[in-house]
Amino acid sequence: MSLQPAKRVLIKRFIESGAPESEEVVPPFHQWIRDALIEGELLIDVADYAHVHEGPSVLLVGHGIDIAFDHGLGRPGIYVFRKRGFDGDLDARIENALQILNVAVARFEKDFPEVKFSDELSLSIVDRLHAPNTDAGFEDLKSLSAPILEQQGLAVVGRHNPHPGAALGLLAKNS
Amino acid sequence: MSRTWKTTLADEISSELRTEIDTFEQQIEAKKAGRIHDKIFAETRLRRGVYGQRYDNGFRNDGDGPKALAFPCGDLTKGPDTVWDAPGMQRIKIPYGRMTVAQLREMADLAEEYSDAILHVTTRQDIQLHFVHIEDAPDMHRRLAKVGITTREACGNSVRNVTACQFAGVCSTQTFDVTPHADAATQFLLGHPDVQDFGRKFKIAFSGCHGEPCGLVTFHDLGAVAKIQDGKRGFELVVGGGLGAVPVKAAVLMEFCPEEELLPVSQAVCRVFARLGEKDSRARARIKFLVQKVGIEKFRELVAEERAALRDDPRWTAFLETPDTSFEEKPKFDPAPRASGDAEYEAWCATNLREQSQEGYFVATLTLPLGDLTSHQSRLLADITEELAGDTLRCTVEQNLAIRWLSGSDLPKLHAALKAAGLAEGGAGTITDLTSCPGTDTCKLGISASRGLTGELRKRLNVMQNDLDPEVKKLRIKASGCFNSCGQHHVSDLGFLGVSRNVGGRKVPYFNVVVGGEWTNNGGSYGMVVTAIPSKSVPEAINLLTNTYLEQKEQDESFQDFVARLGKPEIRKLLKPFTKPPSYEEDPSFYSDWGDPREYGIGDLGIGECAGEIVPFVEFGLQASELELDQAQDLFDQGQYEEAQKRAFAAMATAAKALVRHVGGQVRDDAEDAVTQFRTHLYDTELFFDRYAKGKFGRYFFTAFEALQADFSEQSAHRHLDEARLFFEASHSCYERLAAAAATEGAAE
Ligand code: SF4
Numbered sequence: 001m002s003l004q005p006a007k008r009v010l011i012k013r014f015i016e017s018g019a020p021e022s023e024e025v026v027p028p029f030h031q032w033i034r035d036a037l038i039e040g041e042l043l044i045d046v047a048d049y050a051h052v053h054e055g056p057s058v059l060l061v062g063h064g065i066d067i068a069f070d071h072g073l074g075r076p077g078i079y080v081f082r083k084r085g086f087d088g089d090l091d092a093r094i095e096n097a098l099q100i101l102n103v104a105v106a107r108f109e110k111d112f113p114e115v116k117f118s119d120e121l122s123l124s125i126v127d128r129l130h131a132p133n134t135d136a137g138f139e140d141l142k143s144l145s146a147p148i149l150e151q152q153g154l155a156v157v158g159r160h161n162p163h164p165g166a167a168l169g170l171l172a173k174n175s
Numbered sequence: 176m177s178r179t180w181k182t183t184l185a186d187e188i189s190s191e192l193r194t195e196i197d198t199f200e201q202q203i204e205a206k207k208a209g210r211i212h213d214k215i216f217a218e219t220r221l222r223r224g225v226y227g228q229r230y231d232n233g234f235r236n237d238g239d240g241p242k243a244l245a246f247p248c249g250d251l252t253k254g255p256d257t258v259w260d261a262p263g264m265q266r267i268k269i270p271y272g273r274m275t276v277a278q279l280r281e282m283a284d285l286a287e288e289y290s291d292a293i294l295h296v297t298t299r300q301d302i303q304l305h306f307v308h309i310e311d312a313p314d315m316h317r318r319l320a321k322v323g324i325t326t327r328e329a330c331g332n333s334v335r336n337v338t339a340c341q342f343a344g345v346c347s348t349q350t351f352d353v354t355p356h357a358d359a360a361t362q363f364l365l366g367h368p369d370v371q372d373f374g375r376k377f378k379i380a381f382s383g384c385h386g387e388p389c390g391l392v393t394f395h396d397l398g399a400v401a402k403i404q405d406g407k408r409g410f411e412l413v414v415g416g417g418l419g420a421v422p423v424k425a426a427v428l429m430e431f432c433p434e435e436e437l438l439p440v441s442q443a444v445c446r447v448f449a450r451l452g453e454k455d456s457r458a459r460a461r462i463k464f465l466v467q468k469v470g471i472e473k474f475r476e477l478v479a480e481e482r483a484a485l486r487d488d489p490r491w492t493a494f495l496e497t498p499d500t501s502f503e504e505k506p507k508f509d510p511a512p513r514a515s516g517d518a519e520y521e522a523w524c525a526t527n528l529r530e531q532s533q534e535g536y537f538v539a540t541l542t543l544p545l546g547d548l549t550s551h552q553s554r555l556l557a558d559i560t561e562e563l564a565g566d567t568l569r570c571t572v573e574q575n576l577a578i579r580w581l582s583g584s585d586l587p588k589l590h591a592a593l594k595a596a597g598l599a600e601g602g603a604g605t606i607t608d609l610t611s612c613p614g615t616d617t618c619k620l621g622i623s624a625s626r627g628l629t630g631e632l633r634k635r636l637n638v639m640q641n642d643l644d645p646e647v648k649k650l651r652i653k654a655s656g657c658f659n660s661c662g663q664h665h666v667s668d669l670g671f672l673g674v675s676r677n678v679g680g681r682k683v684p685y686f687n688v689v690v691g692g693e694w695t696n697n698g699g700s701y702g703m704v705v706t707a708i709p710s711k712s713v714p715e716a717i718n719l720l721t722n723t724y725l726e727q728k729e730q731d732e733s734f735q736d737f738v739a740r741l742g743k744p745e746i747r748k749l750l751k752p753f754t755k756p757p758s759y760e761e762d763p764s765f766y767s768d769w770g771d772p773r774e775y776g777i778g779d780l781g782i783g784e785c786a787g788e789i790v791p792f793v794e795f796g797l798q799a800s801e802l803e804l805d806q807a808q809d810l811f812d813q814g815q816y817e818e819a820q821k822r823a824f825a826a827m828a829t830a831a832k833a834l835v836r837h838v839g840g841q842v843r844d845d846a847e848d849a850v851t852q853f854r855t856h857l858y859d860t861e862l863f864f865d866r867y868a869k870g871k872f873g874r875y876f877f878t879a880f881e882a883l884q885a886d887f888s889e890q891s892a893h894r895h896l897d898e899a900r901l902f903f904e905a906s907h908s909c910y911e912r913l914a915a916a917a918a919t920e921g922a923a924e
Contacts, residue, residue, distance in 0.1 A: 005177035008288060027772040034237050042245055044262065045230060047306070047616065048770045049293060051544040051630050053552065053597025059291055061306050063246060063260060066291065072551065083289075084308060085247070126288050129180055165280055165554040167287060 003140050004090045006130035009097045010167070012070060012079035012122045013105050018114035019076040022050035022057040025069045028111040029060045032067075037107060038100055041065050041085075065097075067104050073161060077117075078104055081126070094123065094148050122160040123149075124169030133168040141170055150175070180314040184321050192320040195327065199223055200313040207251060207259075217254030224266040224329025225312045227254060228305065228617045231261030238773035253309050262306040264617060265290070265315060266329040271339035271357040271381070272300035272570035272577075273502065276557040278322045279568065283553035285315050294553055296546040298610060298663050299378070300338045300570040301329065305617050328365060332373040334445070337361045339381035340389030341569040341577045344504070345531040345538060349383030350401035351408055353390075356437055357381045358502060359494035363438050364445070372449045374460030379441070381410075382697050391572055391666070391698040393425050394418050396462045397444055400697070402431055409433040414444060414474065415466030418660035420802040422701045423463045426471040428478065436482075438491045443481035447474070456911055458794040504580055507565050510535020511584035520590045527603040528586070537581045539589060540603040544633060545611055545626055546574030548598070555596040563589050572663075573610055575603060606643065606650045607636045610663060614656025614673060615768065620795065621656030623673030623684040623710050627769030629654050635714055647721045650734055651694050654686070657795075658802055664689055666698035668734045669717060674707055675775070677844050683756050684710040684768040684775045690720070690746060691738035703738075704806065705746045711765045712753040723749060744813055793910055796833020800826045800903055807896055816892035823892070823899035824879045830906040831857070831876055837910065838862065850880045863909050872898075872905035 026048055033043045042063040050057045056068035056079075064085030070077055080101040082093055101121075109115055123145055125131035131141070142156050149155065149172045160169030181200075185193065199219070206216045234241045246260035253259050267282065274282075282302055286294050289311045290304035297303055307315070316326055328334060337360050344352035360379060364370050370377065379397045382390025392398025394417055399410040412432045416425025432440050444462075451469070453460040466474050512535065513528070515521065527540045541556070548556070560568055560578050563585045569577045581589060593599040602608050609632055612618065614625030632652060636643070654671040655662035664670025670689035675682050685707045692702030708716055728737050738746060756765035768775050803826035810819035828846055831853040835842045840856040842848055853876060857863040863873045875898035882895060 023770075026770065030238060030772055034239060042247075044244060045235065046771075047291065048627070048630065049291075049547065051633065052293065052547050052549055055547075055549040055552075056292055061262060061291070063262075066306075072549075128284055128288065129178060129183065161551070163551065163554055165283065165557075166551070 003125060003131045003137070003144055006090050006125045006127040007093070008081070008083050008126040009090070009093050010079055010081040010122075010124045010126050010169075011094070011097045011101050012072070012077045013101060014075050014077040014118045014120050014122075015115055016118035017116045018112070020069075020112050020115070022048075022069060022071075024112075025058040028108075029058055029067075029069075032060060032104075032107065038062070038065065038067075038103060041100070043067075065100060067100075069108075078108055080104060090125070091144060091148060094145055098148065098152065119154075119174035120157075120171060121154065122169055122171050124160055124167045126167040128167070131168045133164065133166060137168045138170065141168055145170065145172075180317045184317050188317060188320040192325060193317075195325075196313050196316045196320060199316065203310065203313065206253065213252055213255050213257075217257065218331055220253060220309065220312070222328055222331035222333060223312065223316065224268065224326035225309060226264040226266060226330060227257045227619060228261065228263050229615065229619050229621065231257045231263065231619070233258040233261065236773060236776050259309065263309055265304045265307050265312060265326065266297075267302045267304070267319060267324060267326055268329045268336040269300050269302055269324075269570050270337050270361040271343070271354060272341055272572075273354070273567055274302075274324075274570070275322070275566050276561050276568070277566075278319075278324055279553050279557045279560075281318055281322045281324075283550040283557070285318060286553070287550040289315055292550045293547050294550070295613075296543055296548075296570045296574045296576065298572050298574060298612070298661060299336050300341075300572060301336050302570065303613075305613075325365070330376075332375055332377075334364045334367075334370050334377045334379060337364075337379045337381070338390065338395075338572065340383050340387070341571045342387075342389055342529070342538060342579075343381070343383050345533060345536065345579050346383055346387075346389075347530070347532040348387055349532070350403055351383065353381040353383050353399070353401050354502060355494055355498060356399065356410075356434065358499065359438060360441060362494075363490055364441065367442070367445070369442055369449060370445045373445075374452045374454040375457060375462075377445065377448065377462065386696055388666075388694045388696070388698055389572065391663070392416070393697045393699060394422060394663075394666070395425060396448075397428075397441060398425050398697070399432075399437065404431045407433055410437060412440065415463040415471070417461050417463045418663060418665050419461070420658040420660075420798045421805060422660070422665045423467070424701070426466060426474075428471070428475060435492045435495060439482055439485055439488070440478065442488075443478045443485060446481045446485075447477045451477070455914060456794070456907065458797050458907075502567075504565055504567055506533075506536060506580040506582065507563065508582040508585060511582050513537065513583040514585075514587050516587040516590065520587055523590055523599055523601045524586065526601050526605055531579070535583055536579075537583060537586060539578045539581055539586075539593075540571065541576040541578070541593065541598050542600040542603045542608050543575050543598075544600065545609070545630060548576075552596050552598060555592075556598060559589065559592045559596065563592075573604065573608060575608070602637075602640065602648075604651070605648045606652060607633060607640055607648075608651075609633050609636075610651075610653040610667070612655050612659075612661035614654070614662075615771070618656055618661075620659060621673060622675050623656055623686055624768040624771055625654035625656040625662055625671070625673055627771060628671060628686065628710060628713055631769045632714060632717070644721075644725055646725065646728070646734070650721070652717070658798060663698070664692070665701040666692040666694050667702065668692065668694070669720065670702050671713060672704070673710075676707065676709075678756055678766075679758060681759055681766050682775050683766055686710055686713055688713075688716065688750060691735045693735060703743055704809075705743050706750050706754055708750060708753040709756040709765050710768055711756070716750055716753045719749060719753075720746070743809070744815075793833045793837035796836070797830055797903075797907060797910065800830035800833070800906070803829055804896075804899060804903055807899065811892055811896055814889075816889045817887035820879075820887050820892040820895045821883065823896045824883060827876045827879055827899050827902045830903055834863070834906055834909060837913065846880060846883070850877060857909070862913065863905065865905060865908065868905070872902050875899070875902045 047059040060067040154172040155175035248259040251259035339357040380395040413425035414428040609629040611629040615621035650668040653667035671686040689702040693699040807822035828849040842852040
């Protein structure tokens with residue numbers, strides 16, 4: 001089964017050290033809205049989920065994308081979730097999400113100079129219709145994303161969330 | 176062509192649900208093609224639980240003033256003043272809070288794919304997903320239908336989620352298990368032709384006993400409390416309760432309604448409501464107003480007549496004759512006494528564990544911070560439940576979850592698994608287990624950040640948790656973002672209701688402080704509004720109130736008794752130092768709300784859907800005015816004549832400003848402008864004029880304004896209070912005349 005029709009892509013860069021407290025991230029995210037940080041994307045509001053255990057602690061909600069200061073699986077990081085908008089195949093969507101993530105990470109580093117991002121990221125296809133979390137799906141995702149990840153100097157190292165109910169996802173590291 | 180959920184799930188959904196969802200999808204397309212009127216489409220989507228959210232009018236205050244949000248949909252709307260592309264909320268009805276692990280897993284997936292990976296448990300045992308797009312709704316509905324959930328009538332003018340105690344069937348204080356009855360009422364009334372023509376929503380709750388709060392029947396439109404009389408099962412039925420701006424306790428409709436009469440009597444109540452309830456003015460359309468208007472005696476007669484005229488329906492008793500066993504719960508493991516464990520586990524057991532009536536089994540309550548859990552946590556929880564308890568969980572009205580049928584020997588294992596999932600927070604039902612409606616976070620009507628406030632309080636109270644006096648630990652805190660009271664603050668020890676004030680030309684988020692509400696006895700009595708304080712002063716005010724309680728309480732005096740003894744004036748005096756914020760220059764943080772660095776403003780307020788359905792903003796103004804009138808009366812009763820007269824004038828000004836805005840005028844917040852604009856837009860145009868009284872009631876507003884410059888006395892306060900009430904009534908009539916005229920014009924088009 002081809003993953004290509006899948007629409008929803010979530011890519012997260014992990015923070016290695018110096019992660020701020022969630023409440024510190026709320027004001028910069030409001031500023032990102034005022035600055036229209038991501039060209040061509042409508043950013044709408046900030047949702048504070050700092051009280052939730054290992055969740056998207058501070059969420060910058062947009063129309064086509066969401067950006068979060070996330071603690072999923074206990075690892076702080078920044079993710080970009082392409083949820084709608086942007087015409088194109090899955091590979092183009094992955095590339096686009098990566099570009100946006102790079103912009104967000106660069107700005108986050110500027111806002112929080114003590115933050116050090118690791119060389120690791122996760123890539124999930126949050127679309128159970130077109131991308132079920134199966135062994136075959138994982139192999140498909142690996143081959144589809146490998147060339148894009150390579151361009152960033154990354155190689156797939158394994159699956160992301162080990163829970164069988166989780167969305168199809170992989171982990172990639174600096175090769 | 177790529178696969179769709181529609182084709183993939185075609186064989187897994189009942190044909191009835193399939194047709195309904197396909198129809199909804201067609202309506203979405205028809206709306207996009209401009210073939211459905213905005214209002215009709217809004218009610219259509221609301222009846223499927225698809226709500227609007229804050230900023231869906233296309234504007235947001237980003238801290239530098241209101242900014243247009245450039246959604247790609249252009250002019251397309253999904254209701255009056257509601258932009259198509261704006262994020263919305265999906266409410267998922269969970270009847271009596273009972274859900275299976277399969278349903279929880281499905282909702283976890285939906286939250287992750289279409290929302291923000293957060294499931295939010297509401298005070299009416301629903302689950303809500305926020306920031307969803309309307310065009311994703313049909314697929315969400317299909318996937319929910321696959322696991323036996325319908326979102327039909329989750330909102331709109333219909334019978335909302337039927338709620339019941341989360342302990343039903345396993346509770347030691349219950350008279351009997353109300354689960355089958357709540358289930359039967361849910362099934363019988365869903366889509367019933369007699370419940371389609373209400374002027375407002377209709378909420379039903381079941382309780383297994385009188386004394387506990389789990390069912391909260393006293394503030395429901397229809398409440399049923401299990402009762403046995405002469406060896407027969409039945410219910411005490413109450414009707415016409417409600418929170419909102421002016422909370423009303425339900426009146427007894429029937430001391431005893433035999434169980435076989437439960438459904439026909441409920442049907443008769445619905446028919447009376449549909450026939451005689453207010454339809455034009457939504458502000459007065461809940462059944463409580465009908466019960467007040469005709470009186471409970473007459474209402475009883477009407478219901479009895481309606482019941483007598485109903486044609487027999489076999490469904491009335493089918494659930495008793497052939498009980499539905501599909502929702503019966505079976506324990507997975509043998510009963511056992513509660514195993515002991517480490518100190519952390521023991522502390523958790525002390526607050527979050529309850530023995531079932533079946534010896535050796537326990538119910539664990541999972542304290543969810545602000546009612547939220549993530550998709551990942553939901554999946555882990557489904558696994559834990561399946562492994563240790565069985566197939567089901569229940570949502571609670573305190574925004575928590577309950578796992579039942581746990582064997583005592585498995586509890587340490589359960590606690591360890593919950594801890595690993597971040598779900599082992601203790602303090603269920605204590606001061607750290609706060610309740611909040613969505614408030615300004617996502618609700619279009621929110622005035623203050625109720626979630627921001629409760630999130631902050633939660634943080635602070637958790638830190639000092641071990642030092643808290645047991646009497647303080649016992650207290651409950653609940654907050655609502657506006658007077659619609661979705662956070663149920665009226666029935667908590669310390670309740671907070673979002674309001675705003677103008678200070679030095681700037682808006683400040685405030686909360687009305689409500690003390691002494693009763694949570695037990697099904698939410699037996701409502702707290703009293705004592706004063707309003709800036710949002711940022713609430714934590715200090717709570718400290719002061721609880722410390723004063725500990726210092727001054729008499730022996731075993733409860734907090735509720737203590738505040739009743741102290742009385743409003745004393746508590747107000749106590750809180751007086753908190754009522755005014757420092758100037759902006761001294762401390763600008765008071766001019767922002769909790770968890771939101773933007774300078775506070777209520778320019779983003781929209782047309783309310785959260786309160787039930789599309790509600791014209793003028794009606795909220797009128798409701799606010801009514802609340803102020805009640806406050807004025809309270810002040811008068813306490814002998815505070817000057818304050819009472821001023822508040823009575825404020826109530827008039829609130830109603831006047833709502834009307835001015837309703838007719839398209841602009842008005843500032845100050846009294847003088849309210850009078851000027853009212854004169855220009857409503858009085859000089861004679862729009863306010865009554866057929867018989869002409870401009871008389873309007874003139875009361877002008878004289879009340881002039882009287883603010885004169886001396887105050889008991890007599891003058893009394894007179895202006897009376898006149899304010901007449902002005903308020905005249906404002907209502909004026910609004911109704913305007914609405915009727917608009918409807919006639921609309922029909923003529
Ligand atoms: S209507 Fe008011 S009380 Fe209800 S959720 Fe919205 S802000 Fe809260």
